[in-house]
Amino acid sequence: MIIGIDLGTTNSLVSVWRDGQVELIPNALGDMLTPSVVGLDADGAVLVGLAARERLITHPQLTAAVFKRYMGSDRKTLLGSQAFRPEELSALVLKSLKADAERYLGEPVEEAVITVPAYFSDAQRKATKIAGQLAGLKVERLVNEPTAAALAYGLHQSEPESRFLVFDLGGGTFDISILELFEGVMEVRASAGDNFLGGEDFSEALIDGFIAAVGKQHGLTDKTADPAVYQNLRKQAEQAKRALTGAPTATMTVLHAGEPLSWTLSDGDFLKLCEPLLKRLREPIEKALRDSRLKAIDLDQVVLAGGATRKPLVRKLVAKLFGRMPAMNLNPDEVVARGAAVMAGLKARDVALSEVVMTDVCPYSLGIEVSEQLGPGRFQPGFYLPIIERNSVVPISREQIVSTIVDNQPALHVSIFQGESRLVKDNIFLGELILPVPPRPAGQISVAVRFTYDVNGLLEAEMTVAETGEKHRLLIEDNPGVLSPEQIEERLAALAKLKIHPRELLPNATLLARADRLYQQLLGEQRQWLAQETARFQAVLESQDEALILPARTELKQFLDEIEGDGWL
Template sequence: MIVGIDLGTTNSAVAVWRDGQSHLIPNALGEYLTPSAVSIVDGDTILVGAAAKERQSTHPRDTATVFKRYIGTSQTTRLGRMEFGAEDLSALILRSLKDDAEAFLGEPVTGAVITVPAYFNDRQRKATRRAGELAGLKVERLINEPTAAALAFGVHERAEREPFLVFDLGGGTFDVSIVEMFDGIVEVRASAGNNRLGGEDFNDCLIDLARRRIDPDGCLDGADPIALRELLRVSAERARRELSDRDNAVFSLTHDDTVFSATIGSAEFESHAETLMAQLRDPVLRSLRDSGIASEALSEIVLVGGATRMPIVRRAITRMFGRFPNASVHPDHAVALGAAVQAGLLARDAALDEIRLTDICPFTLGVDQAERDMRGNLRYGLFSPIIERNSPIPISRVNYYCTIGDGQSAIQFGIYQGEARDVSANVKLGELKIPVPPRPAGQISVECRFSYDSSGLLEVDVLVPATGLKRNLVIIDDADAMTPDEVERRRESLAALKFHPREDARNAALLARAKRCYEGFIGENRERVGQWITTFEAALDSQDDRLIRDAQAELARVLDALEGERFL
């Protein structure tokens, strides 16, 4: 069984293609969205999802969120006594989704289509693949998030469409894709994005706006910075969501039995977020330029990603395009649903026989070269593009290069991905060296061919016409590559961590939420929550299903009454 997975910065989801359509799969709590959060309890017990998210503000040193932003880097996160890389934490999320899918479907899940931001580079994509392998999944395909959203949107409509733009602003990344549908072909014309822009940045903006108001005397300056940061993030998330429905929101937190609060208006939030709003414009303009499509020719502006719920974002989009965007697809579900469509395509489901997807290469691929300046001096380390960004894939392109020195006996190509003129600012993917006969400079030329396919495989072929010598390289990131034995060792290491039984997931999440509320309230409310925690823990210790069920319902009712709407 192959499923589609949206591995998100804030929330993740899994879906399956069945009976001619995509279906979201609920997790153990009966919810379609699983928070991308991991927490460690008692040194070696792992909580994933809602239970971990509830511990974010109460146990910040033992809880990790937003780690997707660091996937493909060497940055690690310490939880308790253990160190985790971003791909290890992502693997725990993916394994949880895999378990949920198997429990729901009643059969093993062996493969997955996993979504990635369109602007993820080669290193980030390979790290995502490794995370899937560590979770026990065969990653059948990585698909760009806006492409997946376009599949969910287009397949649902089943009609030819003029070019439309998918505006995908999630918790941690921002992507734009221009897509066209005709004769059963879903064609991506161009993509652009920003891997460091999302709802979390708007949360930071709210924190910056509110911090001076809630604490003008600097009473919070002596607080544990990590614990305070998480308290502020939880408060900002709640206030930002509240501003999606109202003109004003209360930014409030409790620290050392003191309540710090301030009212934030939508207009002042929008004004304070002007810098972030400006960053939304550049990827839109780049995608329009690269596709050669004018904004007036777009039939729809389709919104995807939870952060597009913000009125300030929707107003900015309306001003940008001079019309209202299309919000007909569920912003949090579209990407997972589209990934399931791709899974159905890979499984050759009969209902998808008439649909074909063509994607693009999101980054420019090329080699380093040397050029002579106006004074005749050689400048090294300059980027020479071979496959330009937003070229339809699969694709094969060739460039020609010649020797730059008399008697030169070899040419070495550094292979890069990126857009910068200096290769030092791009991502190095590998290198290839080929011998050439020693001749005067410029007399020996070589042919360098790049071939790139939809699975992200880059093949480099270099030919010396003068000798017929050839060299070939299939790009592998040697710094990060894992042998099958290494994959298995890391998988066993993650599997050795103890997990709460699946049937206890709801209880763990509810108890973590109650403990967070106990720290968040004071006075009679705190005392009341404490009493209900004691009652609930006693019911759990009894192992009596009826008592647990009744105590669970009552505790949830008490917390809902205290907190109002629940924000995860």
């Protein structure tokens, strides 16, 4: 059985293609969305999902979120005394989703299709595959998130031919893909995006607005100085965003230095704060339209994906840019996971999907560093020679011929980059190969540089010396920040020693974490009532009698809901 996973910045989902249709798989709490948050409890056991997210405010030093943004880097996150890389934290989320799928399906799960932002670099894609490996999954395919959304949406299309744009604004990334559906073939025409633009940035804009409006005059000038206050501000920002989807105003309130600070903002205030972010959304759209050689009027539909597209200001922007209301047939939180399940079904060669063919593109240019001649015998290094242009259909293989520039040059240094800038210093370095060549006068030794880019977004470079026929291959594995095979084995052993919080006890742990968070936020009689209710529930837990625990858990949850509603989800 191959499962589909939407590994998101804010939330993750797992799905499966079964009996000719997509099934979303609930987690241990019965929710489809699992917050992409990892933490440690008082005993050092790993918590994943809502239980961990509830502890962001109460135990910020033991909890990590938004780590997807750092995939492909060597950034370390400290949880207590333990350090974790981004792919290790992602692996813990994947392992939780894998356990949910195995419980739901009643059989072991070893293979998965995982979605990634279309604009993820080679290093970020490799880190995602490594995260799957660390979670005990064989990653059958990495599929771009807007492509997955289009695949899910395409199955719901009644027209045999259509062109549509997928506007995918998630928690941490923004992707645009333009696709064409005809005769059962779904072809990606162009992709563009921004890996550091998403719903989290809209929350940060609200936090900055809060500090400017009321924080500074009360001594709250640095949002990161107090991790607990910052996490509380993030929660208030999330709730304010949701409130503004159906009301003209929203109020953010936090406790700082024992004093409650409140700020009421209008949807106009929110729009003003987010204007720089809305401007950043325009550039990838224009780029994708240019690359696809299409105009907005040529599109039949604009499809929304990603939870951040629920914001009215985002939907208004989309409607304004394209002169039409976007399609909202499918839940934007779920559409990428649905597409991942469809891709899993395609990989498993399900008969119900035998008529569907999917093509994708390389979303960025890949090339090498070359030297340009500025005069007789004068060469300047640092220039970029693209070999595979962005938005080329994959899989693809392309070749360029380069030659030596110095007499008796003993070797050719081939540095590989990803990006669109004329100078390599402004692009992303991927790897390097030093190629020995026979000593000859300048220009007499030529080398064919061939790039092959596969459907998972992974690159292989092959260099052939024309004079000798000698070949050298470099699978771009040693990206800066990406684990080596030896390091993967080492981290696998370390993760295996981690104690995972028992899945069957997760509902209780989640509820207690929520109660602890609320206790810190409340004052007066409400705080006392909450302490009493929480103590009563903990006393019932001591009995270990599930017949008593279940009604007590329901009662405490109802009490918490009365105080703050249904939480973040």
